[in-house]
Amino acid sequence: MTTTAPLALATFHVDATPPVGSQMAYTQVGTADELSLSCRGIVLLGAEAPIVLCAVDWIGIGNEGHDVFRERLAAAAGTTPDRVAVHTLHQHDAPACDFSAERILIEAGRDAGRWDGSLARRVLDDATAAIKLALAEPVPVSHLGWGTATVEQVASNRRILGDDGRVRAMRMTKTVEPELRAEPEGVIDPEVSLVTFFDGERPVALLSYYACHPQSYYLTETPSPDFPGIARFLRGQSVPGALHVHFNGAGGNIGAGKYNDGDPENRVVLAGRLADGLRRAWDGTERTPITAADVGWRTEPVRLPPADHLDEPTLLALIDAGQGDAFLSGADRLGWLRRSRAGRAIDLQLLRAGQVRLLHLPGEAFVEFQLAAKELRPDLGVGVAAYGDYGPGYIGTARAYDEGGYETSERASNVSPAAEAELLRAITELLKD
Numbered sequence: 001m002t003t004t005a006p007l008a009l010a011t012f013h014v015d016a017t018p019p020v021g022s023q024m025a026y027t028q029v030g031t032a033d034e035l036s037l038s039c040r041g042i043v044l045l046g047a048e049a050p051i052v053l054c055a056v057d058w059i060g061i062g063n064e065g066h067d068v069f070r071e072r073l074a075a076a077a078g079t080t081p082d083r084v085a086v087h088t089l090h091q092h093d094a095p096a097c098d099f100s101a102e103r104i105l106i107e108a109g110r111d112a113g114r115w116d117g118s119l120a121r122r123v124l125d126d127a128t129a130a131i132k133l134a135l136a137e138p139v140p141v142s143h144l145g146w147g148t149a150t151v152e153q154v155a156s157n158r159r160i161l162g163d164d165g166r167v168r169a170m171r172m173t174k175t176v177e178p179e180l181r182a183e184p185e186g187v188i189d190p191e192v193s194l195v196t197f198f199d200g201e202r203p204v205a206l207l208s209y210y211a212c213h214p215q216s217y218y219l220t221e222t223p224s225p226d227f228p229g230i231a232r233f234l235r236g237q238s239v240p241g242a243l244h245v246h247f248n249g250a251g252g253n254i255g256a257g258k259y260n261d262g263d264p265e266n267r268v269v270l271a272g273r274l275a276d277g278l279r280r281a282w283d284g285t286e287r288t289p290i291t292a293a294d295v296g297w298r299t300e301p302v303r304l305p306p307a308d309h310l311d312e313p314t315l316l317a318l319i320d321a322g323q324g325d326a327f328l329s330g331a332d333r334l335g336w337l338r339r340s341r342a343g344r345a346i347d348l349q350l351l352r353a354g355q356v357r358l359l360h361l362p363g364e365a366f367v368e369f370q371l372a373a374k375e376l377r378p379d380l381g382v383g384v385a386a387y388g389d390y391g392p393g394y395i396g397t398a399r400a401y402d403e404g405g406y407e408t409s410e411r412a413s414n415v416s417p418a419a420e421a422e423l424l425r426a427i428t429e430l431l432k433d
Helices: 064-079 099-107 118-137 224-238 267-283 312-320 329-343 367-376 398-403 419-430
Strands: 008-015 039-044 048-055 086-090 143-150 159-161 169-170 191-199 202-210 243-246 284-289 294-300 344-355 356-360 381-385
Touching: 008 118, 008 202, 039 118, 039 243, 048 064, 048 118, 048 243, 048 294, 064 086, 064 099, 064 118, 086 243, 099 329, 143 267, 159 398, 191 267, 191 381, 202 224, 202 267, 202 381, 224 243, 224 267, 243 381, 294 419, 312 329, 344 419, 367 381, 367 419, 398 419
Parallel strands: 048 086, 202 243, 356 381
Antiparallel strands: 008 039, 039 048, 143 191, 143 284, 159 169, 191 202, 294 344, 344 356
């Protein structure tokens, strides 16, 4: 198909903050803060049907919730759901969305609790209205920018192995033990990637990608975009007039524990370090002309096998006992299990933009998947966004399931070790483009 339309872009940005009294993933909202949560993104026009990239300051959007987000945003943008990527940043003082879990609880005669979808439906209404409004006046795109920089003293691997090759300690978001903080950073991707769409000399939208759990401290009963949201705000003040959209990379086994003992002061410290990396990526950005012919979109469906420990009677018993509405508990896991058994696939997605490739992954994928993607195409600029469909939960490497640790435990992962091969197959296929 010959592309003749000029390349253009529309941006949208709506509030996604839960009201006082509503449920977040782990706590009820008790107070509001100066910082709000957002649902923001871009609609790219001219490269066949529109392409939508969306990032939400929530802990996760999974199963039917992810389906509906894609469907609603697609309808507003005049495209198809397979050309819509929806991701969360995974902040913990934030809501979760899963319409499968909501429906399962209601059908069981239970209160939907934290899975009540009222906020999600309101945000979707606002986002679709914002997209339609923005599409009335799209901005031309003439150039694409790509920049990277090393972020210093933020990310560290959470899994500390012993001499036997198994996890001997977890260095989580808040790590107070000096001996664990003294351990090496471990396997991380220290690089932040920055993609900028320009109208001439004017930046229109900046998309950033960095792999790290986004917590400094949480369980505060106050919604917060945490340190990535503050860093995003700071960069928005430095480069005004453009929409700044941040995506969390494959940071399932990555956190700030080496550099964070839970002192609230560290939220601003970590934000400043990430903002400094974003500044240097901006300063090093190289601009190249781009047309619609340079842009493409591909999807590759994956079927990630459900974990052996997931058992429908057990999950139903949790729901019947009134214990199934927690995050990564009975209702959301049952939704994932049923969808998996029905053969529902998850779309991996790839945006091709000149010499840049933006890869979109589900769940809490380990950083090894991001590093593998970059190693496949060292000739290109590769950015990775994870935390798409949250149904799978953590997605570890096959080896990690033998090593132990939280992320690959029955508490956290909804997939089997065979998920690694399927995910790498799809990543490899997409990056052939």
